[in-house]
Amino acid sequence: MSKTNLTTVEQVAYRVSFVSILINSLLVIIKLASGFMAHSSAMVSDAVHSFSDIIGTIFVIIGVRISNKKADPTHPYGHEKLECLASITLAIILATTGLKIGSDALNLIISVYHGAVLTAPSTLALYAAILSIIVKEGLYWYTIKAAQKINSPSLKAEAWHHRSDALSSIGTLAGVGFAILGWPICDPLVSLLICLLIIKVAYDILSDAIDKLVDHSLDTKDDDEIRRLILAVPGVTGIDAFRSRMFGAKFYIDVEISVCRDLTLEEAHQISESVHQTIENHFPDAKHCMVHVNPGTCLPE
Numbered sequence: 001m002s003k004t005n006l007t008t009v010e011q012v013a014y015r016v017s018f019v020s021i022l023i024n025s026l027l028v029i030i031k032l033a034s035g036f037m038a039h040s041s042a043m044v045s046d047a048v049h050s051f052s053d054i055i056g057t058i059f060v061i062i063g064v065r066i067s068n069k070k071a072d073p074t075h076p077y078g079h080e081k082l083e084c085l086a087s088i089t090l091a092i093i094l095a096t097t098g099l100k101i102g103s104d105a106l107n108l109i110i111s112v113y114h115g116a117v118l119t120a121p122s123t124l125a126l127y128a129a130i131l132s133i134i135v136k137e138g139l140y141w142y143t144i145k146a147a148q149k150i151n152s153p154s155l156k157a158e159a160w161h162h163r164s165d166a167l168s169s170i171g172t173l174a175g176v177g178f179a180i181l182g183w184p185i186c187d188p189l190v191s192l193l194i195c196l197l198i199i200k201v202a203y204d205i206l207s208d209a210i211d212k213l214v215d216h217s218l219d220t221k222d223d224d225e226i227r228r229l230i231l232a233v234p235g236v237t238g239i240d241a242f243r244s245r246m247f248g249a250k251f252y253i254d255v256e257i258s259v260c261r262d263l264t265l266e267e268a269h270q271i272s273e274s275v276h277q278t279i280e281n282h283f284p285d286a287k288h289c290m291v292h293v294n295p296g297t298c299l300p301e
Helices: 003-037 041-067 081-113 124-150 153-180 186-213 220-231 265-282
Strands: 238-247 250-260 286-296
Touching (some): 003 041, 041 081, 041 153, 041 186, 186 238, 220 238, 220 250, 220 265
Parallel strands (some): 250 286
């Protein structure tokens, strides 16, 4: 990656992260205040979820900063995989947050079972939930577009964190609404649902990050497209072996091609260079392509 692109990646990630931290900080204050004033456990849980967004964004900044460091003698393949570690840390934070919310909700539900009477929340919690839905969905679209622009897995994870917060606020809105209508048990029940939602998002982020850490192959669609491009290069008579592997947000390709056995070494080398350039031109996220040439059958003129 060039110096210009590196600077662009960091600038985009930092700008998005700053906006996210600022807005989430305001949301946490609003949600906590309205949750306590309106006596809504679901809204307090939603505030905790938003606070975890702030922590997650900090890890995004760290991940992008470290993963875009240039290769060095001790890390000749670069540092892209370190961004996956930031995503894993974010997933752990999410899961821990979700379990805490679920534990508090279960305690409230158990207390009701033993005869405790819950206070129905006020409409203030409704307004806070509606505000949260609008703001968090807007943050999702703002962040996901930036993540796609710079192909950042940790920024993409952060975008889905915003989406999960918007969805949890929808649940909060429903729970608070039913509680106001006379079913206060709905408020902690929604907190329990928020817990499950957060854990599901954490699992998805963790699975994606682990796949990239353990050199998972590209999806079948991309593999097939790369094979098609290789076979379309003039002089390539076949593909003897093909492997792809993810490397953080980038990927590597190892391919063995067949060319006419009568070609000179220089001619065969030129074909391999064409294959190399074709793949990298069509797939900007290809970090490197290793092309090995095998002698094969000559095609008829």
